[in-house]
Amino acid sequence: MKSLYKIVALAAVSTLATSCFNKEKPNYQLFPNMYESVAYETYSESSAFKNGKEGQVPAQGSVPRGFTPEEYPNTPAGLAAARLNSKSPLDSITSGDLDKAKQLYTIYCAICHGDAGDGKGNLVKREKFLGVPSYAERELTEGGIYHVVTYGLNAMGSHKNQLTQTERWMVAAYVLKLKSEL
Template sequence: MLAMNKLRILGASVAAIAATVLITSCKDKRSTGWEYAPNMYEHIAYDPDQKNPNFADGKTAQVPPNGTIPVGFVKFDYPKTKEGYELAGAEVHSTLPQTQANYAEGKVLFMHFCSPCHGETGQGDGLVVQHGYPPPPSYSKGQSSRGGAMKDLTDGKIYHTITYGNNAMGSYASQLSPEERWKVIMYVHHLQTL
């Protein structure tokens, strides 16, 4: 009797497994089967490039309202003109503390972003220049294309140039945050004395 029950249980188990295999083999082969936490891959939020019926223009990616400033963003209200450059030179000053850590980070940032053109010592002899591009002026001996000696450039003038670029130098506003720009300027002031 005990053996008969074991055979029935074994037979029922084999039949259940066979039925499961048969049923699951008929499904789409690309299906992963059970859905666990479907909200992880079937999100309800719209992608930025999708149409969105919630807005009048049908776009998901909306322009921020006029006059708003992103959190943590520091507004630089000096235009990309000669007058804006001169005004920034007179009014803009670094508020970053003159610490050894800031200076060291400024040196690292300068070596990564600026030295390919300006050279490691700021003499305008970087690798880009060695490949035939025109050299930027030396920080300690050169003359600015906007007038005046490079060694006399103020915080605001250097900040304006990093933000907007000048001549062959493009803007580095997307590569360097405002705080990083001030650290680079701290190191450039050191190079102006060499």
């Protein structure tokens, strides 16, 4: 008789356990957000921000870590002041630094200015850009080169996003080296 009770109890428990099972939707979800996540529309308004529409912006006048603001503005007067007053903060340029500067110059500058700084890069030879001057014809200063590499001038675009401040000073030193060799 005891075995009959055990069999009936086992049948009742198994019936109870399987009767609530739905193959379309599982009964128990350990992490329901993984199966039924909250849908967010891209670029939609959000209550996470103060005004509900746009993201939070940095505080007025804040400066990112490791960034030094440029001393001279992107104006003709700023360029003239940089040519006269701006000096490299690098103590000295080693041969390793000049090798790196040569690589950077080859990547970013030589396509227009030429490997020797003669104004005959591949884009000039193919007449994509005209009027790129030779460094020998220009009166160049370290600060002026840095300012032009940072902000761009005429048809030349800015390289501020591609080169760090130290790399721009290294390229300026390399350009002066090329000018002395012309």
